[in-house]
Amino acid sequence: MHILLQLEKPIIQRGVWGLLLWPYILTVSMPLDCKEEPGSLTRCPSISQEKLLDRVIHHAELIYRVSEESCSLFVSNSKINLCSFTFLIISVLQDKWLLHSVLMLVQSWIEPLVYLQTTLDHYDHAPEMLVNKTKWVSEKLVSLEQGVVALIKKMLDEGTFTTTYNEQGLFQYDTLPDMLESVMRDYTLLSCFKKDAHKMETFLKLLKCRQADKYNCA
């Protein structure tokens, strides 16, 4: 199997990407009215729960789209699953569990994306679009974390929340000794991230459609 980084879609794709993300950028770029206090979780009393949830969902949707486009830059026939694995039974889907899962996912991906950024900078001929997108995703992921935390506070009335993270770390880079190609690594990382982004988005939508007793998400 081989992975080819496909960079055949130059300007048109950038324009399309801009057009697609334009409505999302508007909503996402607006910061939440949450004052970030270092060392403690934030409170967002000025925003309503529904609005907060909608914003969080928008964030997740946008992140997933960007990651999908990032993955489309690669052309790969790789058949190896290098992502972390969480076997979940869908029947057990409670609000609490959903929120915690989302938070866990978000928090688990902040660091790998930062790592990806550094590795891309090391490339001499790294595609610019990829670099920009990765940068953007990592930024939005941080704000998404903030929103999820605020949401947990509003919905579950939980106080401080300690992250249980990294038991199922994304993948241990040192456990992949035969991965000589960093590109492979990048692609795997991005594809795994895309999968988890989709997971987050789905969880949040489930959460939203649960809030109203009538399922009006059709």
Add this chain to the structure above:
Amino acid sequence: MLVSFQQPLNQSKTLHTMAPTLTMLLFVLHILTASVLQSASEPVLSDRRPHLTGCSSPDMMTFHCRWNVGPFQNLSDPRALRLFYFINVPPHLSSKNWSECPHYSNETPNECFFDQNHTSIWTYYNVQLRSRDETILYDEKGFFVNDIVQPDPPVSLNWMLLNVSLTGIHYDILLSWKPPPSSGVETGWMKLQYEVQHRDNSSSVWEMVDPVLSTRCSLYGLQTNINHEIRVRCKMLGGKEFGEFSKSVFIHIPSKVSRFPVVALLIFGALCLVGILMLVIISQQEKWMVILLPPVPGPKIKGIDSELLKSGKLRELTSILGGPPDLRPELYNSDPWMEFIDLDIEEQSDRVTELDTDCLMNHHLTSNCSPLSLVFRDDDSGHASCCDPDLPCDREPSPFLPLFPNLALSQETLCAATSEPSSPIQSCNSGELPSFVTDRDTLYTQVSEVRSSGKVLLLPEEQTEGEKMPSKEKEDEIVVEKEKKEFQLLVMNADHRDYTSELNAGKTSPELSTGDLTEPCKTFPSPPYESNTTSPPPIPAPVYTVVEGVDRQNSLLLSPNSAPAPHLIIPKNMPTPDGYLTANLLGSITP
């Protein structure tokens, strides 16, 4: 594994980096071509060999994998091929715990169905197609479950007619459907995107509508009388591939036959309207002509209306011609200081009484007399002209005044005897008595006798009246005249040197012993009341003649033709107007 970058030449980079990129590129291309060739051969082999056709998940909770047996007939045994899968766990990459297909589906051959318990959604699955003895690996695939989602087709496809164009050629419909029940859209599990396709029966090319997120779609501009086929399919938002198409819906709307009558009705209505308009215009042609082509007004004097002339309103007409119509000429006078002077009768009589008899008698002898013209004054002073019909014109004796001076003149001539102004009687010693009639009203008298000497004798009014006694028609008039008229006859009494009235004329007359001259004086009848006592002497009928001229002595020259008849018998039967003989009656009078 081969990983390579395909990147365009970056001009910003320096030249020394371009060389290794070029070599890398070439290397990549070489590898690519090799892989392409290799992959190209694979489909050929896969056509013959059993291969996995695809794995898909309709609801993101279960999925299935299908494979194709291939042309080999010896693999007809359903268990000849086996599917194995395993889920990659990173720490244990090397160990491969392959599990066999949990359920080989019974309905569909060559299909492996993974139920919910065996499906981990955000998990990477590796699937392999092996022979029965697991010696031959025919095919393998790896995927994430969320990436192979292909929703079921939408259900309950329905359409509603929105409107039809006026021409009836095109129509619009509203298409609606329901999401597949397995998708779990209402729970928010999946968000779907729909795509509508339609085509005419005649064409084989499907027309696509942009994907919509709602379960409705409007189609515009479909043609009538043509069969249309419509179908819908959906895809998960962010997914890779669409699901299957729904069952097609066929629409056929026939064009309305009534459109022809509509057009005909419109044309007919328009024609009727035009016809009605024409009728109206023709019937009211005159009015229309007046409105459209007003008559040119003819020349006209400003201010003068021909209607005025026709109606005979001369007053207005003259006022218009005379000046501004708003100013009345009688008011607008050039002599504002002139005032309307009322006619005064006393004044009139005064004027006459001022007559100096001496002057009258001795006009040519005395030069002290003011000219008689004094008597004759311009009575028009202060009066409006009698030409104005508005103003009443009082009957003035002024026109008749000239008679009296003439009469006086005649009397004077008759009384040729000169006398002093103080004693004008002397002039009348001839016996002639001038008669002065001073009266407000007109007084008519007759010439009673014309002497051969040329003297004219006048009859007093009573006499004339007395002759008219027999005419009954004049009785009233006489009475009226008597009542109306007062006159004084100033009789000159030579003896008494005094003015005597007529009343005494009869008495004094005998005292006059003059000759012929006195005779005429004698002919003066006695006063009316005296006439009652004495019978009036036979009076000769008056003789009318024509005065031809005035001689040097200011005596009237009468035409000799008229013989001074002693009397004229006036036929009594004939009515005489006021005692005068008209020309008609003259012929009937026999002397």
